[in-house]
Amino acid sequence: MTAYLVPADLTTRHWEGEETAVVRLDVQGTTHLVASEALAVVQAVASCGEAAAGLREIAHALGQDITDDPALAAGLQRIIDGLVQSGLLRQRPDDAEPGGEQPR
Amino acid sequence: MPSLGESSLDEVRTALRTNGADGGLRLRTGPYVARIRSPLPEVAESVAKLYRHHEVAEASSFVDFDVAVRRPRGARALRRPQVVFEFEGDEPFNPLPGDQGFPLLEWGLNWCVYGLCHQHLTLHSAVLERGGRALLLPAPSGSGKSTLCAALLFSGWRLLSDELALIDPDSAALLPNPRPVSLKNASIEVIQRFAPMVEFGSRVEETAKGVVAHFAPPAAAVRDSHRPAAPGFIVFPKYTPDAPARLVPMERSRTLMRLIENAFNYDIFGRAGFDLLGALVDRSECFAFEYGDLAEAVRLFDRLGRGERV
Amino acid sequence: MSERRDLVVEALTRPVEHLAAWEGRHWSRFLQQARNAGLLARAGRRLRHSLPEGRPAPWPAALDGHLASAERVLQAQRAEVHRELRHIARALDGLGAPVVVLKGAAYLAAGLPPGDSRVFSDIDVLVPRDVIAEAESRLMLHGWVGTHDNAYDQRYYREWMHELPPMQHLQRGTTLDLHHNILPLTARLKPDSRHLVSAAVPLPDRPGLHVLSPADMVLHCVTHLFMNEETSHALRDLSDLDLLLRHFGGDDGFWPLLLERAALLDLRRPLYYGLRHAMRLLETPVPADVVSRVGALAPGPPLNGLMEAIWARALRCPHPSAAIGGTAAARFALYVRGHWLRMPPLLLARHLTVKALRLHERTSSEAVTAPTQG
Numbered sequence: 064m065t066a067y068l069v070p071a072d073l074t075t076r077h078w079e080g081e082e083t084a085v086v087r088l089d090v091q092g093t094t095h096l097v098a099s100e101a102l103a104v105v106q107a108v109a110s111c112g113e114a115a116a117g118l119r120e121i122a123h124a125l126g127q128d129i130t131d132d133p134a135l136a137a138g139l140q141r142i143i144d145g146l147v148q149s150g151l152l153r154q155r156p157d158d159a160e161p162g163g164e165q166p167r
Numbered sequence: 168m169p170s171l172g173e174s175s176l177d178e179v180r181t182a183l184r185t186n187g188a189d190g191g192l193r194l195r196t197g198p199y200v201a202r203i204r205s206p207l208p209e210v211a212e213s214v215a216k217l218y219r220h221h222e223v224a225e226a227s228s229f230v231d232f233d234v235a236v237r238r239p240r241g242a243r244a245l246r247r248p249q250v251v252f253e254f255e256g257d258e259p260f261n262p263l264p265g266d267q268g269f270p271l272l273e274w275g276l277n278w279c280v281y282g283l284c285h286q287h288l289t290l291h292s293a294v295l296e297r298g299g300r301a302l303l304l305p306a307p308s309g310s311g312k313s314t315l316c317a318a319l320l321f322s323g324w325r326l327l328s329d330e331l332a333l334i335d336p337d338s339a340a341l342l343p344n345p346r347p348v349s350l351k352n353a354s355i356e357v358i359q360r361f362a363p364m365v366e367f368g369s370r371v372e373e374t375a376k377g378v379v380a381h382f383a384p385p386a387a388a389v390r391d392s393h394r395p396a397a398p399g400f401i402v403f404p405k406y407t408p409d410a411p412a413r414l415v416p417m418e419r420s421r422t423l424m425r426l427i428e429n430a431f432n433y434d435i436f437g438r439a440g441f442d443l444l445g446a447l448v449d450r451s452e453c454f455a456f457e458y459g460d461l462a463e464a465v466r467l468f469d470r471l472g473r474g475e476r477v
Numbered sequence: 478m479s480e481r482r483d484l485v486v487e488a489l490t491r492p493v494e495h496l497a498a499w500e501g502r503h504w505s506r507f508l509q510q511a512r513n514a515g516l517l518a519r520a521g522r523r524l525r526h527s528l529p530e531g532r533p534a535p536w537p538a539a540l541d542g543h544l545a546s547a548e549r550v551l552q553a554q555r556a557e558v559h560r561e562l563r564h565i566a567r568a569l570d571g572l573g574a575p576v577v578v579l580k581g582a583a584y585l586a587a588g589l590p591p592g593d594s595r596v597f598s599d600i601d602v603l604v605p606r607d608v609i610a611e612a613e614s615r616l617m618l619h620g621w622v623g624t625h626d627n628a629y630d631q632r633y634y635r636e637w638m639h640e641l642p643p644m645q646h647l648q649r650g651t652t653l654d655l656h657h658n659i660l661p662l663t664a665r666l667k668p669d670s671r672h673l674v675s676a677a678v679p680l681p682d683r684p685g686l687h688v689l690s691p692a693d694m695v696l697h698c699v700t701h702l703f704m705n706e707e708t709s710h711a712l713r714d715l716s717d718l719d720l721l722l723r724h725f726g727g728d729d730g731f732w733p734l735l736l737e738r739a740a741l742l743d744l745r746r747p748l749y750y751g752l753r754h755a756m757r758l759l760e761t762p763v764p765a766d767v768v769s770r771v772g773a774l775a776p777g778p779p780l781n782g783l784m785e786a787i788w789a790r791a792l793r794c795p796h797p798s799a800a801i802g803g804t805a806a807a808r809f810a811l812y813v814r815g816h817w818l819r820m821p822p823l824l825l826a827r828h829l830t831v832k833a834l835r836l837h838e839r840t841s842s843e844a845v846t847a848p849t850q851g
Contacts, residue, residue: 074438076423076445083420085427087441092434092560094441096424188502198542202505229537230505255509256796283512285549286542435553 066115066155067108067143073151077102091150104142105151115155118143168195170389172219180211191233193224197333197344197392199284200224201276204235205268207250213269213368213381217347220386232279236272254279270371270379273347280331280344281431287342288334288443289431294327294341295319297472300399301341303332303451305429311406314354315464317382321362322465323472326388327396336439339446340395345388347381355380361461398450400471401426410459412467414477422453485510485712488520490760493527497535504536508543513796515713518547519594554597558582561600561651566685568619569604572612575687577603577677579656579697583688584717586680590724591717599643599652605674606657613641613655620647659697660704668700668742676738691725692738699751700744711792718751719759732767749774750784754792 070088077084077099084102087094097105107124108116122129122139129136146152171179171194182192183205191202192214205211224230235253239262248265251258252275263271281289292305293316302324306312313329320326326345333342347368350358355378358365367380401422402414426444427433433440458464471477484507488496499507511517521544528534534541562582569576577583579601584592604612617623625631625642634642639658645651658670677687689697698721702714725731739748752771755761763771775781 074441076420076441076448078419081418081420083418083424085420085423085441085445087438089438090560092437092556094424094427094433096420198539200539227501228505229501229539231508231539231543233505233509255513257513283546284542285546435550437553437556 064115064117066117067121067147067152068116068155069105069109070150070153073105075102075105086151088150093150095149095151097151101142101146101151104139104146108152168222168224170219171215171221171223174215174223176212176215179215180208183211183214189226191235193226193228193230194218195222195224196276196346197328198342199231199280199344200228201232201234201279202230203272204237205272206237207268209266209369210236210268210272214272216366217269217368217381217383219383220389222389232276232283234272234275234279236268236275267371267373269368269381270349270373273349273381276346277330280333284333285432285435287336288433288436288440290332290334290426291330291429291431292332293329294332294343294396295324296327296341296396296399297324298474299397300472301327301396302400302402302468302472303341304402304404305332305426306404307429311404311458313348313350314357314406314461315404315458317348317350317354317358318361318461318465319468320348320385320388321365322469324468325391325396326384327392334443334447335395336436336443338395339443339450340397342395343388343392345384345392347383349379349381351379352377357461358382398447399452401448401451401453402456403454404456404458406459407457408459410457412456412458412460412463414454414456414467414471417453417455419448419453422451423448482506483510483712485514485516485520486758489516489523489716493524493529493532493535496524499535501537504540508540510796515596515710516716517543518551518596519716521547522594551594551596555585555592557651558585558597558600561649561653562586562683562686564619564646564649565600565602565616565653566683568615568621569612570685572604572608572615572685574605574608575674575677575679576612576685577674577687577689578680579603579659579689580701581717583694584721586683586686587678587688590720595713595717599654601640601654601656603656603659603670603673605670609641609655609657613644616644616653616655620649621645621653622647659700666704666743666746668696668744672738672741673697690738691721691728691731692735693742695721695725695735695751696739696742696744696748699747703747703750715751715755715758715792719755719761722752722755722761722763726762726764732764736767736770745774746776754789758792 070090072089072091074087074089075084082099083096084099085094086097086102086105103125104121107121110124111120114120116124118136118140119129121143122135127135127139129139143152147154171192174182179192182190183203185191186204191204193200193202203214205214233255236250237253239249239251239258249262250265250268250271251262252260252271254275290303290305291307292303293312294304295302295316302319304312304316316326316329326348327341327343328345329348330346331344333344334340335342355367355370359367365382367382370378370380373379403417403425423444426448427440430440430444433444436443456464458467467477484503488507488511507520508517511520524534524536524544558581562578565576578586581592581595581597582600584590584595585597586592621644623642624645625634630642634640639660640654640656644653644655646653658668659673660666660668673689673693676690676693678690680686680688688694695718698714698718702711702718735748739745749771752761752763752768753775756763756768776784
């Protein structure tokens with residue numbers, strides 16, 4: 064499962080009720096105007112904290128259930144992929160296999 | 168301190184023409200002192216006319232920019248007359264055809280500010296002030312910003328700059344830097360009709376860009392150029408023929424992004440620039456503005472400036 | 478002001494009492510010279526540090542703005558260099574050979590004093606010659622593209638020089654110079670870059686990246702300064718040398734090793750020039766026994782006198798206000814000498830002719846045109 068995390072150097076300016084927000088990545092040195100839906104995804108990943116934030120967990124944090132809803136899952140994955148490409152989300156390195164095996 | 172208008176044209180010409188450590192004309196423009204030299208008569212005439220309200224600084228003053236506009240050195244000068252901008256012994260740009268000396272000087276002085284002065288964040292924007300509140304008109308060329316700015320400065324708004332917004336990094340205040348106001352093509356006639364008493368300097372043809380002309384900033388604006396303005400309004404203008412004047416509130420996030428896009432040195436400011444422009448947006452009312460009739464536009468801004476709902 | 482004073486050197490070396498005598502016009506002149514020499518941030522820091530607690534600055538308040546501006550640019554450039562080094566490390570990960578960062582970026586990455594206050598432009602990196610083709614491919618995979626498309630320049634760089642044509646990153650626009658030695662293959666002096674690489678020190682927080690050992694770093698600095706054809710940054714490079722020597726010189730083992738490495742790398746003559754002029758201009762402290770041993774490395778009297786005069790003129794800050802008689806000729810002589818030391822005479826004549834033609838093209842098409850006003 065691919066899990067995601069929010070880069071530590073990400074700063075946001077979002078004014079309540081607006082459809083867009085401005086996000087800056089200090090280390091990468093880029094600034095982006097993002098749709099509030101995309102920002103919500105970033106915030107959902109952040110809210111997962113230490114726990115692995117995969118597609119299901121992110122959807123759950125957004126109050127959604129992707130079970131039996133491939134369209135929702137696909138849409139959410141597209142938003143996530145776009146965020147990863149811009150650097151606003153990172154892929155977490157693969158965690159240990161379930162069942163207690165040692166991480167490689 | 169004496170203003171340039173108290174000197175005769177001859178004295179101005181002589182100062183501009185004199186080389187050596189004590190030569191040149193030292194003018195204060197907002198926070199900066201520029202030392203200007205040029206042997207060209209049309210530059211002397213334009214400077215004398217368009218900087219007449221500006222303060223002359225003494226020969227011993229600290230100089231922020233040392234600039235000159237002259238003919239290029241070397242064989243090329245013989246073919247067709249050209250002018251070149253010189254900054255501290257270097258010629259950083261290609262020369263331009265012969266009669267564009269004064270516009271080149273103005274362009275070069277802008278470059279000095281936005282290229283070198285990172286003690287403040289600089290936006291490509293007009294800035295005016297009324298009732299203690301700044302009005303920013305950020306925009307690239309062709310948006311109608313320049314015409315609108317020129318009309319407003321004759322209509323109760325104090326000019327801080329027609330081109331460069333200087334933002335103090337500590338207070339987010341706008342720092343005045345009033346210089347000759349430039350207009351192009353049709354805008355020249357529009358403003359001549361709007362404000363018949365304005366005296367334009369020579370009209371100069373810019374290669375492939377049309378005609379440019381300048382007028383001196385109001386004496387009061389120059390006199391008050393030590394007085395910053397607190398954030399007030401950020402308005403993105405767009406001239407559309409026949410469109411009724413309309414101010415539409417703009418989302419702050421979009422405003423912030425557009426300010427970033429119009430900033431010369433946002434990259435140099437980094438995170439501090441993001442925070443500073445965010446603070447500026449926080450403290451401003453933000454609008455998109457469309458207009459087709461200048462007088463109608465000015466009336467609308469009048470109401471905005473008086474705190475009425477628009 | 479009729480005397481041609483190098484105010485940048487004075488600001489870097491004189492006590493604040495001396496500077497208190499400066500008038501507004503001196504400070505203006507200093508600003509111009511420092512900007513031109515790329516030393517405004519460094520001189521600014523030195524000025525502020527030399528001011529005793531509570532004492533008001535003898536310089537105009539307007540200068541503070543420019544010093545603050547230079548600091549801000551410095552910080553932005555440092556962030557950019559750090560960013561670039563990360564990208565470079567990622568691109569060259571798995572190369573199987575050390576990647577040695579050189580010059581300004583090395584000073585910054587290694588936390589050395591010159592890195593604190595320097596204007597950065599390109600990033601310079603050295604790899605062993607046998608992996609340079611692979612390094613180039615990996616960089617291209619990560620978005621860097623070659624420049625200098627024409628066949629002559631390609632040949633100049635690949636066959637004769639110690640570096641590839643500069644590479645530019647497509648998206649970020651940053652420039653990277655990839656070297657396989659610190660001097661060209663055709664130069665008269667032949668430092669063996671294998672020695673440099675084997676003595677290189679890994680950077681603790683950047684796996685895969687290294688910097689030169691202290692002695693080698695100093696030798697590269699003097700080599701770059703004295704063998705190079707471009708002397709416009711000579712004063713800045715000399716200032717870097719001064720800071721490096723002050724930093725490393727406190728360690729007793731440094732000086733004997735410096736002399737040893739200079740002999741091994743065939744770089745004794747540049748070392749002589751470097752120490753001589755750093756001491757003369759910037760008052761760099763050098764132990765007496767080192768001074769006498771290095772004095773023996775000087776060229777014989779006629780050449781020595783001539784080179785002294787040439788270097789004295791060329792090392793002055795490059796702004797016209799600091800130029801003394803003969804400076805343009807001195808710089809040209811150094812330019813030719815720089816090439817002569819790097820290329821055999823026959824190649825040199827051909828190269829200078831082609832370069833002169835190139836310069837003409839560059840002047841007319843690469844200089845920036847004044848954009849639309851308003």
